[in-house]
Amino acid sequence: MAPDAVRSAGIKQLAEYSDVEVCSGHVREVGGRQGRFSVEFDDGRTVDARRVVLATGVKEDLPDIPGVAERWGRGVMGCPYCHAWEMRDQSLAVLATGGGADAMFAAQLTQWSTKITLCTNGTSDIDDEDVLRKRGVSVRTERVCRLEGRDGAVEQVVFQDGPPLRCAGVFLHATTRQASALPEQLGCVMLDDDSVRVDDAGKTSVPGIYAVGDLARRESSPSGMTFVVSAAAMGFVAATTINQELFLESLD
Structure with missing residues (x-):
């Protein structure tokens, strides 16, 4: 499948969930802290969030x-x-x-x-x-x-x-770089290959900020293992971890 077709299929499936909102646009900045993040778009819109998952990918230098x-x-x-x-x-x-x-x-x-x-x-x-x-x-x-x-x-x-x-x-073996400046702006620790360092659950060095897909990897993982299936797996693990965290917070 072409990348656009994969993306379109995912957005179509999300439409089945009444409590999921898809916002199109470019995120300019993420401010705040865990539990009280503010996500600002280029057009001035803002979205509040308790957790943020970076899935901005990488760009190849051809x-x-x-x-x-x-x-x-x-x-x-x-x-x-x-x-x-x-x-x-x-x-x-x-x-x-x-x-x-x-x-x-x-x-x-x-x-x-x-x-x-x-x-x-x-x-x-x-x-x-x-x-x-x-x-x-x-x-x-x-x-x-x-x-x-x-x-x-x-x-x-x-x-x-x-x-x-x-x-x-x-x-050809293309070198890659972060497609977004957000990981650097947020202060995420980066690895030698410019990947965002994450743990097994996708947590970055910044509390409340997760990263999944080819922009991130664990230190123990080989560099360049940028597969769709591994990106999906990272997203699943991060999502379930965040859900459990927010559920436990609701019990306090």
Whole structure:
């Protein structure tokens, strides 16, 4: 399902709950403290809340190469665990992003296809060359000009020099950053990869503020495990924890 379709389905299901209100808009600021938060929107509206759950996500920093951004999530993909099975046994390219893990990323893809080419985009200094040789990964060091293909698909990688590389898809390891400034504004403790630090229940370092989805992780969890199913699980755990907290408060 496309992200918009998932979102639309969720909003439609929420309509069945009479005590749930969906507010569309951009949140500018969250002030106050646990039990007495004030959520302010850009248009001046405010909503009072006893707890706040941040689910603002992350944004990917994609290479500035024509054809990449418009094919992201379709012909250009970031996660082999999400997409490689559907692309198995086909010719695939890995576009280096310079993060130091490009060679290992390309080597991992050989678990799904033996026809993997690492495109270094003008860099001849490659880490883990022995791993690439062992796994049979080809290397193209020419600078990449653009990606070509129809209807969001990738059909070939075009270089400044040399023949184009025909392929069925391109993978790349994109770095991410917080999509919202709210975690920083609230003073949430961040981890080295810019994720919001949370505990097993999704609690941040700020009392009453929770964070779920790909913007947050536990310190013990691997970085980059940004899956829809794990985001949904985090949301479920945080929601039940908050419900229990508010119920116990009502007994006082």
